[in-house]
Amino acid sequence: MIANYGFRDGSGEWHVTIDTDKCDGCGKCAEVCPAKILKVGPDEIDIFREEPVAIVKREQRKKVRDSCAPCRPACGEEPAPCAGVCEPKAISFSNGWKKRYQGLGRKA
Numbered sequence: 618m619i620a621n622y623g624f625r626d627g628s629g630e631w632h633v634t635i636d637t638d639k640c641d642g643c644g645k646c647a648e649v650c651p652a653k654i655l656k657v658g659p660d661e662i663d664i665f666r667e668e669p670v671a672i673v674k675r676e677q678r679k680k681v682r683d684s685c686a687p688c689r690p691a692c693g694e695e696p697a698p699c700a701g702v703c704e705p706k707a708i709s710f711s712n713g714w715k716k717r718y719q720g721l722g723r724k725a
């Protein structure tokens with residue numbers, strides 16, 4: 618299933634998306650996330666699933682626009698750290714960051 622964590626408002630659409638069918642719960646994304654917004658835990662979307670999956674921490678979901686901004690996710694440059702280490706390619710992003718930051722490079 619597709620789990621979208623984030624929000625949409627007048628500034629754009631800001632979602633970190635986890636494809637829980639692809640996620641194997643390895644935890645690598647959480648280890649490399651500089652903002653520490655990811656963790657591996659129970660699947661909130663499919664409550665019958667027993668294997669843990671990557672999720673965005675509940676208290677971080679309204680902050681992803683700013684938390685993820687330094688990584689410039691899906692901006693056509695290198696993948697964000699979380700996406701880069703995810704071998705099953707289970708992580709993707711809505712287009713808010715791309716619209717705002719594409720071509721501007723990563724924040725130091």
Ligand code: SF4
Nearest residue numbers: 640641643644646703
């Ligand atoms: S790196 Fe990918 S497969 Fe591993 S926990 Fe994160 S989203 Fe799931």
Ligand code: SF4
Nearest residue numbers: 650652685688697699
């Ligand atoms: S884009 Fe960066 S801050 Fe956002 S979840 Fe991925 S590694 Fe963490």
